[in-house]
Amino acid sequence: MPTEFEMRRRNEKFAKDVREGKKATHSSRADKLAQRSxxxxxxxxxxxxxxxxxxxxxxxxxxxxx
Incomplete structure (x- = not known):
């Protein structure tokens, strides 16, 4: 299990990638609900x-x- 420091570092990297326009690996719950019929x-x-x-x-x- 990753430590709290590693999780924070991964979260910061993920947030930075998303802000730069890279596609998120998992869609958010709001996106999933918007796509549903x-x-x-x-x-x-x-x-x-x-x-x-x-x-x-x-x-x-x-x-x-x-």
């Missing part, structure tokens, strides 16, 4: 099932019962 995967799946399922059923109804 506002709708969850299962909710998106339900919406797509309703929309595309309705279209497919309507096409089948028109073709075979029309």
């Amino acid at each position: 506002p709708i969850s995967a299962w909710a998106l799946g339900v919406v797509m099932f309703v929309v595309f399922g309705g279209v497919i059923f309507e096409l089948v109804r028109i073709m075979f019962l029309g």
